Amino acid sequence: MSETAEKLKLELSQLSAKERAEIAYFLIHSLDDDLETVWDTELSKRLEDINCNTVIGEPIYQVFEELREKYS
Structure with missing residues (x-):
């Protein structure tokens, strides 16, 4: 995994569960x-x-x- 992705993972882990869920939803739907x-x-x-x-x-x-x- 790239350094940028690792940094993002660390930053995203600090978000609330609701915020992480919203981002997960966005990412899944952005795949296709x-x-x-x-x-x-x-x-x-x-x-x-x-x-x-x-x-x-x-x-x-x-x-x-x-x-x-x-x-x-």
């Missing part, structure tokens, strides 16, 4: 102007894969159980 379109496209593709049985999902309880085992 078409972010919503990109997500809509990805979600549509995943739904199509599910409906065409080209992917197999896992029950949510199983996913959470695996995560608990891994990170507990």
Whole structure:
């Protein structure tokens, strides 16, 4: 990471949680102007894969159980 970025991180860490949240929101949305379109496209593709049985999902309880085992 650049020296400028490191300095920014240090300065940003001194801000309130609300200010940091506002900056995080700004930064995330500045990554891609078409972010919503990109997500809509990805979600549509995943739904199509599910409906065409080209992917197999896992029950949510199983996913959470695996995560608990891994990170507990």
